[in-house]
Amino acid sequence: MATPIALTRYQGLEALELLAPDGARAILLLHGAHLVSWTPAGGEEQLYLSPQSAFATGQAIRGGVPVCFPQFAARGPLKKHGFARTKPWQLVSAEVGDDDALAVLRLTDDAASRMVWPHGFEAELSVRVAGQTLELELACENTGESAFEFTTALHSYLRVGAMGDASLSGLAGLHYLDSVSGQTQRQRSDLLLPGSPGLEDLDRIYYQVASPLLLTEQGEGEPRRLEIRQQGFADAVVWNPGAAKCAELADMPAGGYEHMLCVEAAAIEHPISLAPGESWVGLQSLTLLAPAISG
Numbered sequence: 523m524a525t526p527i528a529l530t531r532y533q534g535l536e537a538l539e540l541l542a543p544d545g546a547r548a549i550l551l552l553h554g555a556h557l558v559s560w561t562p563a564g565g566e567e568q569l570y571l572s573p574q575s576a577f578a579t580g581q582a583i584r585g586g587v588p589v590c591f592p593q594f595a596a597r598g599p600l601k602k603h604g605f606a607r608t609k610p611w612q613l614v615s616a617e618v619g620d621d622d623a624l625a626v627l628r629l630t631d632d633a634a635s636r637m638v639w640p641h642g643f644e645a646e647l648s649v650r651v652a653g654q655t656l657e658l659e660l661a662c663e664n665t666g667e668s669a670f671e672f673t674t675a676l677h678s679y680l681r682v683g684a685m686g687d688a689s690l691s692g693l694a695g696l697h698y699l700d701s702v703s704g705q706t707q708r709q710r711s712d713l714l715l716p717g718s719p720g721l722e723d724l725d726r727i728y729y730q731v732a733s734p735l736l737l738t739e740q741g742e743g744e745p746r747r748l749e750i751r752q753q754g755f756a757d758a759v760v761w762n763p764g765a766a767k768c769a770e771l772a773d774m775p776a777g778g779y780e781h782m783l784c785v786e787a788a789a790i791e792h793p794i795s796l797a798p799g800e801s802w803v804g805l806q807s808l809t810l811l812a813p814a815i816s817g
């Protein structure tokens with residue numbers, strides 16, 4: 523039996539609170555199809571959301587999971603990260619099922635989007651929470667009469683208690699573009715330690731990511747382990763602005779960089795190409811492996 527989820531408000535914007543029967547919870551805004559919160563069943567908040575973020579029509583939100591579409595960063599003529607993150611998306615469905623909560627939002631081309639990107643498209647973001655897992659699925663169909671290409675990312679801001687306690691593994695052997703130096707390099711060690719010497723300002727696009735990544739955080743008790751999987755997205759972006767760049771971001775507190783690490787499922791190196799009628803799907807899933815939830 524599915525129970526519909528009613529629209530509510532979050533920071534003045536239309537929102538859906540996804541609450542699964544097991545207590546897993548997420549908050550999804552119609553603005554940008556922006557996920558601003560995810561709490562696994564029995565667990566704690568897993569996403570970073572800046573306390574200085576704007577929450578206003580037409581403005582980007584700092585934190586959560588921005589949807590970058592149809593352009594990643596400044597890799598094209600559109601505004602940074604494309605227009606999807608600042609547009610109102612339509613509610614397609616939102617319901618609590620027997621063992622999950624699921625919402626689907628849609629964005630289609632309109633006169634304003636065709637002015638800057640002259641293509642017919644239908645994009646859908648599906649968000650599902652159940653137990654210790656969050657699933658984000660981005661789909662895009664070419665509904666127009668000519669082919670187009672796009673780059674994209676699910677720009678997830680993962681919350682960390684203290685960056686010095688966090689590491690990311692699963693990247694060994696991969697080639698990456700260091701967006702700070704402009705150099706392409708190969709990742710030698712498996713462990714990436716954000717904030718360690720030389721990595722204060724971390725902005726990398728890892729190519730051909732096939733296996734799951736693991737965010738580990740040493741705390742006072744059992745280490746936190748968050749598994750990050752992706753399908754359909756070939757690349758993963760790892761970003762932390764560090765102290766100096768963070769200070770330049772008006773919508774981040776000065777020390778905000780110490781509490782976040784972006785691990786983004788992305789399609790950048792090889793843009794997705796869709797002929798009329800074709801579609802593409804990409805998935806990012808996050809699973810809290812530890813600490814174990816009792817009860």
Ligand SMILES: O=P(O)(O)OC[C@H]1O[C@H](O)[C@H](O)[C@@H](O)[C@@H]1O
Pocket residue numbers: 582595602603701725726759760761784
């Ligand atoms: O400040 P924004 O437009 O949200 O972009 C935030 C960041 O997004 C990505 O992670 C890019 O790799 C970074 O270069 C960029 O700074």
